[in-house]
Amino acid sequence: MFMRFSTFVIALSASILHVSANDKFNTIYSLRRGNNVTQETPLTCDEVEGSVPDCSECYSCDDPVIAGQKQINVLRLELNDANCKSEEICCVSQNLMNFRGKKPDNIECGKHVPEGNPRAIRSTLRSVLRGEYPWRAWIYRTYESKPLCAATFVNQPRRTLVTAASCVDGFRAHQLQVLFDSDPDSAVDVEHLDIHENYDKVTHENDIAVLGVASVPADAQRACLPVHPAPHGTACVAVASNGFFINQAIPLQDNCAEDNKTLHSSLMCASNYYKDYTPELGAGLYCMDEEPDNILYNLVGVYLYSALEGVAAINTNITHHISWINARANEHMQLQ
C-alpha cells in the first residue's frame, strides 16, 4: 500500500540536507493533533485494519482527491493510532485513479526542464539551472540592477505574471521592468500593474499583484494555475535568492496556526526544513501534480514571510485568488 503522507516523510529523510529537527518542525509535520501516547496504552492498536488488493493511494476521506474519484473505486480502511482511536482513510487503486485537473486550459503549462535551457551542469547539488522552471521571472525597478522580488509567469496570451503585493506596492507600471529566467539579458517593460484592492499591509491578507508585460521571450513557459487546493502532503519546490531549490510540502494548515490563530483563507503555509534557506519574496511555490505520464507544476503559493521559527513558509493562497487573477488578466487583454 502506498500512502501519500508516509511517502512524504520518506522523501524528507532521504533529503540531501542534514538538519536537526526541533519541536516546531515535528509539530508542523504531524498529521493529527493532540493524540498523546500514554504509557498505559498498549501499542497493539497502532496499525491499519483492512487491506487493499494492489498498489493504492490513500488519503483522508474528506480530501478533494477522494471527492474526484468514482466512489465505487474507493476502499475504506481504519487507521488506528497508539491510543486505539481510529480514523477512516480512503484508498483508490492506482490503476483506477482519476488524475486531477486535466483540463484544456492546463495543457502546455508547468513542464519543467530538468537539464536546463540551454542545457547545463549544476554547480552544486541544489543549484537550480537557468530555464529549469521556465516560468520564473524577477521584477526590477527600471535602471536598477538588484531585483525587487521574484514573480511567476502564468498566462501566455495575456502575458501575465503573479507576485506579492508587498513587493510592488507604491510603484506604477512604468517604473518597473521584468527579466525572465529564460532570457536574463533583456528587460521587458511592465504595461499593467494591479494590486489587490483588499490588500492589507499589516496582516498580509490578499497580498497579491499581477503584472502584464509588453512581451514574453520565446522560451518562457507558464506555470499551471491550480484547479483544486493542493492536498496535504503534496510535494513542492521553491527557490531561494542564492538560486538553491528548497523542498517544501503542504502540511495540514492547522499545524501552522500561531497563537491559535488560523491563517486567513487568502493565505496558506508550506513547511520548510528547520534552518534551511527561505524563498525570495514573491517567489512561487511550485507544487507537483502527477499526471499519468508526466509531472506538472502548479503555482500554489507566492512566498511572503516565514513563521514558527522558519519552518512555516507563509504564502498567498493562489487557489483562493484564481478568479481575481483571471479577471485582471482578461482586463489587460482588452486594454492591449
Ligand SMILES: *[C@@H]1O[C@H](CO)[C@@H](O)[C@H](O)[C@H]1NC(C)=O
Ligand atoms: C497531551 O498531553 C499534554 C501534556 O501532558 C496535555 O496538555 C494535553 O491536553 C494532552 N492532549 C490530549 C488530547 O490528551
Ligand SMILES: *[C@@H]1O[C@H](CO)[C@@H](O)[C@H](O)[C@H]1NC(C)=O
Ligand atoms: C490555544 O487553545 C487551547 C485550547 O483551545 C488553549 O488551551 C491554549 O491556551 C491556547 N493557546 C494560546 C497561546 O492562546
Ligand SMILES: *[C@@H]1O[C@H](CO)[C@@H](O)[C@H](O)[C@H]1NC(C)=O
Ligand atoms: C486556499 O484557498 C482555497 C479556496 O479558497 C481553499 O479551499 C483552501 O483551503 C485554501 N488553503 C490551501 C492550503 O489551499
